[in-house]
Amino acid sequence: MPANLPPTYFEAEKRYREAKTPADGITALEEMLAIMPKHKGTDKLKADLRRRISKLKSKQQQKKKLGRRDRSYTIEREGVGQVVLLGTPNVGKSALVAALTNADPPVADFPHSTWKPTPGMMYFENVQIQLIDMPPVSKEHTEPWLLDIARRADIILVVVDVQTDPMQQLEETVSFLKDNRIAPLGMADLYGVTDRWTFVSFLVVANRSDDQSTEENFEIFKSLVEDDWSLIPVSAKTGRNFDLLRQTLFTNLEIIRVYTKVPGKGPDRKAPFVLKKGSRLEDLASKIHKDFLEKLKYAKVWGKDVYDGQMVQRDHVLQDGDVVELHM
Known part of the structure; x- marks a missing residue:
């Protein structure tokens, strides 16, 4: 029995052949299937169209999965420990990683220049410690992978800019982490039920402590910090206290x-x-x-x-x- 297909079927078929995406192709094929007369002469054609739709849907699903993977990052561990740098926008995390390691993260004077994790290896004597530069913390939107990487870290290095309200930056970063059930190691007793929390070793560095003119800023910052934080003034520009930072990170890894x-x-x-x-x-x-x-x-x-x-x-x-x- 002949199929006797109407002109609208061939118009839909043309749209199918010109489709640029799986979604467009599926729409055209489903339209062809709906237009097609229902009799024995179209059975084979219907089966063929359904196979094509199934194939395109499978392709579409694969693309979605790939898209999700593109927005997820897993950093393979290297060296003797993993340290994640976190902080508010424009505190100099990327500059620190660039100065301490072999990595080349984007360094800019404007905020949000880092949008994906960038690992680098820092030497301490005869071993290497992995540092990971991260996008700035934000309560407005956070990619789940950022928190996953932070939870798996051996140490979270909270970076503040000593020249521009470091106390507020510290509070924002720590508050962001606490909102996501990540807290400093040794403070578990303060949080009651802890089975849903992740406790990580924290260290705070006051970046841009470039010269003597910033000493007063650091002393004021230190006096305002109520919790028992480990604070180190450093400078990505001059390398100030880099040896102390390396030693402290190694010590805090407890290896x-x-x-x-x-x-x-x-x-x-x-x-x-x-x-x-x-x-x-x-x-x-x-x-x-x-x-x-x-x-x-x-x-x-x-x-x-x-x-x-x-x-x-x-x-x-x-x-x-x-x-x-x-x-x-």
């Missing part, structure tokens, strides 16, 4: 570097094993290889809290900088 050696040879100090503070000898052995843990008899340690070559057992607590010689 240690341990070096291994074989009998009769010195340690390789370029590639330390990084462990959590409080780790024992058995934790080091396990990290090197599971066989080491099973076969370990004792170790000799060189460090601050032992005499050179002191023999220790599995439960010995290691310190940052220890050199360990394992014996099986």
Whole structure:
């Protein structure tokens, strides 16, 4: 039986062939399906149109998923710790990351020049710490990924501009985080029910502390801060207190570097094993290889809290900088 298709069908078919998007194509195909006469002669054509509609809808769904992924960011962890920089607009977060790392975030004198996370690696002695430059915090609109990255961080570095109302900037940033159930580590007792909260180590840096003329600003800011914050005046312009900042970040990560050696040879100090503070000898052995843990008899340690070559057992607590010689 012939299909006997009306002229309006062919007009819709033309729109389908000229469609620029899956949505336009679906609209035209559905129109063709509605116009088509209902009899046996059109059964195969109807089935073909439905297949095309299904294919375009699948394509449309894929594009939506890709679009969602485009607006989501996952930063792969690198180095010995991850530090996220947060603050209100135009406090100099990007300039700090650019000065401290190998990253090249957009640095501008106008606010909101950063719209996506930019990671960079900062050296502290023989290890690297990952810094992530983030868009400014805003109560008006916040991408969910910004909060996800902040929650996964080891440290949140709150950046304020010491020259332009740093107290208000600190309050806005901390208030924004608290509104989203992110609070400083060590303050869990203040929030009652804590199972829905994320507690992260906080550190505050007063950027643009470029010279002696800003000392008074910093002292006033420090006197106004009521909570027990760690405050460091820094300058992305001059590098002021960068060494102190690096050391403080490393200390707040609560990790240690341990070096291994074989009998009769010195340690390789370029590639330390990084462990959590409080780790024992058995934790080091396990990290090197599971066989080491099973076969370990004792170790000799060189460090601050032992005499050179002191023999220790599995439960010995290691310190940052220890050199360990394992014996099986």
